[in-house]
Amino acid sequence: MLNLSLVFDAAPTPAILLFFLLALAGFIVVIGLVTISIIFIVKAIKKKNQNNLLDNRRED
């Protein structure tokens, strides 16, 4: 994997500022993905519980 810390040692240039902005955008995207994953997990757990309930009823 590429080491971006090399970039931080250089003097601030428009390119570095752009990099910061893009890294920030990347961070926001990752946080967004984690948030969406939580929604999916909750949905999956609900569905799993429903299925378990149905299985139990069938067994009864």
Next chain:
Amino acid sequence: MHKRSLAIYTFAHFATDFACFFVLFSTVSNGIDSVQKLAVWFLTYNIIAFGLQFVVGYICDIKRSFPAGLIGIIITIVGLVFAKQIYVALILVALGNAFFHVGGGIDSLVNAKGKMARSGVFVSSGTWGVALGTLAGKASISIAYPLAFLIVSGMLIYLYCNPSKINFEKSQFHVAKEGLPIILAIALIFVSVTIRAFSGFSVPIEWKTTALLVLLSAFASFFGKFTGGFIGDRFGARLTGVGALLLSIPLLAFYNDKIMLCLLGIALFNMTMPITLCALAEYLEGFEGLAFGLTTLALLCGTFVTYVYVLPTSVVKYVIIVSIIVSAICILLTTSNRNVNKREKKVEIYNA
């Protein structure tokens, strides 16, 4: 049938990662002039390839006949063919990677019959794909090699691993700790994988200077993932997961400059991969695709930090020690040795 699909997906995993890293280190690395741009595009690749797997996985869980593996191979082939258009190629191979991993990952979990070894075997071949693909990309070998690997993989998956023709079984893992709230258990496993990814990428491995040493390092990682599942099946998930992580601490924190000891540390460190994956799959039984995707999302979160910030050398070893201990605690809290206890009970019944 199930062993054949494991063999095919394991080879296809190698082929997909080989093709992706071939594109990354040939076309993309040569075609982008500045370090910043290159870094951003590598990050974009990781976000697409690792970050979208849980979405694809969820779709596969809802519609079990969705041929994610085959679609992944086809998208990767298209990306490879369009390799001259750098950005298109990068996005396509990343998407292909995401689709394929989910397809193969689901196969490795739902057909496991409670054995962690299967997922370890499937994931381990990716290490060779990454290492050899990187070397092949840097050496600018012919595109025919990754293309041939992918075409063979695609044909084999189409002929023998079509999800619509497979009768999916339950994964039947017995590695998760009972009585723990599911959402808490998932969060702990997610944290464990994230921290493990972060500490794994923070270990300063300065001796990896030649192709041979890169391959040796890849072998250690492969060996750890490959054997982790078998050892977990034999000695229990918790014992293997926690034990391997704790044993790796001194090797990675204090002896990372000694090649053999560091290789042993890498192998031990990677043994926990099938354990966390299978524990998550058990907590999310019926949603194995989502479980697989969550582990890669956790990997993305862990590696993201190492992309933008490298720890000062004076604190690296302490951070590695603390983070591996935290990761081990998370595994301790979420896994059990039920898989071994269950087998022993069965033996007792037969003996009686």
